[in-house]
Amino acid sequence: MHKIKFVLLALMLGSSAGMAGDCNAPEAPSLPDGATASMEDMLAGQKAVKEFQAANLEYMGCVEKEISAAEEAALKASEDEKEAAQAAHQKAMDTYNSAVSKEEEVAGQFNTEIREYKAANPG
Numbered sequence: 196m197h198k199i200k201f202v203l204l205a206l207m208l209g210s211s212a213g214m215a216g217d218c219n220a221p222e223a224p225s226l227p228d229g230a231t232a233s234m235e236d237m238l239a240g241q242k243a244v245k246e247f248q249a250a251n252l253e254y255m256g257c258v259e260k261e262i263s264a265a266e267e268a269a270l271k272a273s274e275d276e277k278e279a280a281q282a283a284h285q286k287a288m289d290t291y292n293s294a295v296s297k298e299e300e301v302a303g304q305f306n307t308e309i310r311e312y313k314a315a316n317p318g
Contacts, residue, residue, distance in 0.1 A: 218257035220294060221250035223301050229311030237312050244305045251298045258294065261287040 224243035227236040265287045269280035 218254060218261060218290075220254050220297075221247055223247060223297060226301075226305055226308050227312075229308035229313075230315045232308070232312055234316075237309070240305060240308065244301060247301055248298060251294055255291060255294050258287060258291045262291060 224240070224247050226244070227240040229237065232240070262284065265280065265284035269277065269284050272280040
């Protein structure tokens with residue numbers, strides 16, 4: 196009986212599961228060491244951060260679709276299926292929040308490297 200419920204839930208979340216394979220988190224860029232980097236290195240780092248931010252925005256849009264699909268599945272779920280559906284929704288929310296945190300972390304790290312670059316290259 197539990198297997199049947201799992202299959203039904205999987206079918207309800209089917210669109211979400213299908214999207215999960217399509218939502219690929221971008222890899223955070225390697226950042227230059229501001230204390231020793233050249234201006235060209237810093238500009239390349241800035242470009243890499245901007246590319247990461249654009250890719251992360253696209254990824255978060257994909258995850259938003261997963262959130263919506265999981266939320267819809269949770270609303271349609273029977274009482275027996277609600278817990279699993281709510282867990283799928285929470286997992287999608289956690290994934291989204293993690294992507295936001297990663298972007299903030301990359302931006303913060305790059306800002307630190309910019310400050311180090313300016314300290315090493317006054318003028």
